[in-house]
Amino acid sequence: MSEKRQVLIVTPSESLRTELRDLLKSIDSVASAPLMASDNRQGLELARTRSPQLAIVELSANTIPAQTLARELSAVAPDTTVVGLLKPEFFASAPSESRLLIDSLRSGFKDFLNYPVSKGELEELIRRLSSETRRSPAKLGAVFSFISNKGGVGKSTLSVNAAAALAQRYPDRVLLVDASLQLGVAASLLDLQPTSTLTDVAREQNRLDQTLLEQLTVRHSSGLHLLAAPKNPIEATRVTEEILTQVLTLGRRTYDYIVVDTFPVFDAITVALLDLTTRAYIVTENVVPTLLGAANLIELLDQLAFPSDHVEVIINRFQNLSGSLGREDIAARIGRSIDWVLPYDKRVISAANLGRPIIEYSPTFFRFRRVLAKLVDSMEEVVGHAKSNGTTLERLPAEFTQTPTVGE
Structure with missing residues (x-):
């Protein structure tokens, strides 16, 4: 039957x-x-x-x-x-x-x-x-959105570096969408001068197809394709949630990986992006006010019925200092476990200032690059690709498993 x-x-x-x-x-x-x-x-x-x-x-x-x-x-x-x-x-x-x-x-x-x-x-x-x-069974790419309700946590730097690392493994199969419409910095982090942006996508909405979408991107030497944010806030007003929905839908038919950097405001555009997101990464730091914001964001995603198993929490720029919050304290503050801990590394700042992704700037044995590689491994698993380095997935390296609790 x-x-x-x-x-x-x-x-x-x-x-x-x-x-x-x-x-x-x-x-x-x-x-x-x-x-x-x-x-x-x-x-x-x-x-x-x-x-x-x-x-x-x-x-x-x-x-x-x-x-x-x-x-x-x-x-x-x-x-x-x-x-x-x-x-x-x-x-x-x-x-x-x-x-x-x-x-x-x-x-x-x-x-x-x-x-x-x-x-x-x-x-x-x-x-x-x-x-x-x-x-003709459908085979579409996956969307990975980096979100936060607070600026300055390194979300854009992280999304750009993750996208560049993916592109190094899969040249021309990765699209980075800079949906931080009011203040997109992806182009500068990659030292690119795009001649077209999401504003041009809005202008061409009625004739947009996979070929035109690819033509509106700018290619980085890593093999990454960037769809840049509008040049200024006035142009940004022309980019609606319908346009970004169209971009992601076409992007999934054209690329294996779509990485999205978002603006740190939870609005209709962010909701539209999440509707098409395969996995959302909440980026935060181990600072109490920032963690409270992350907890609110997690609760909001629950209210929107976004699947909790499609959400992962990243503690960025972690420093193992006396008096800082440890992993258990952080988990208690936000009401869920921590998926990734990325250490503070001044090389990340230097690379950003030079417009170079960290994969081109620091040796592979530095901790930030090692954890970033494991994050990219997990993104490969979502798409169904075998991990390129053959390592076992270890989300929290040993150097981060013993962090000081408050008062230590």
Whole structure:
């Protein structure tokens, strides 16, 4: 007996959800209890956690929200086929039906159903799309976002160095997105002078595809591709969460690794980035006010239902000094264990001032580079690549396992 297919229905209309549910119940190849969402956010979360084979999304004359959802669905649930449902009002109100349908196809819709939907039409669609999915399984890259709700913790330096280290292993397969829109520094940390930025992506949004996305990046000698932040805060206002969603969705189809540096403010853009994030790294320091902010950020992610096993905490610039917080104290302050401890190393500062990633500046035996290499090993494991150095993953090296507690 073949496995029954799970279907997700996304529409604000309760009556339409009920009608489609009853229709799907009469189809043998479909699970008897389809997933139902009244808005895009709920639909995205159901897709992330339940991975349905098919998503039916109602399209209105304003197709932008549905197109954004289609892009997000293709990123968080790549095996989900997205189909648009067109009601008669769509054709009556749409100024250019063909243009809207083409844009919807580009955003990730695979097909369309006209309302009212017949059982035979729906059965044929499910049979055809299921066959196409078996022939061409999706293989997408992973998104690694470095986040913090406080500036000055070394988040940008860490994301740039992690991306450069990945690119050294996988040249031209790593994209660094500088989504710290108001004050992006990735280009300067790599000593690059990009001729295009995310502002150009916003300008080309309607014709953006994988080829154009790659053309808008600047290549570093390590093999890293950088999509730079806007040149100033005024240009940054043109970059919306929809544009970044489009960037990450296309990026996952083009690159194996997408590393994202974010602005230390939790806003709609950060939420949109997290919706497409495979693993989030919270970067903090062993200073009480900063740790309190990290604890608040962890709680906020819980409230947003971001999977806790997709979050890792990095203590950056750690110094083993008398009176400093030890690992157990830090874990108690933030309410969870610490995943990574990166030591303070003045060479990191020197490398940043020279616009060089640490992999080009310091010998491999220095502690910061050793821990960074292990972090990159773990990122490889997420994507499914074998670790290039063949070492056993040890998240906390011995020199960090005995740190002083308060008062020692």
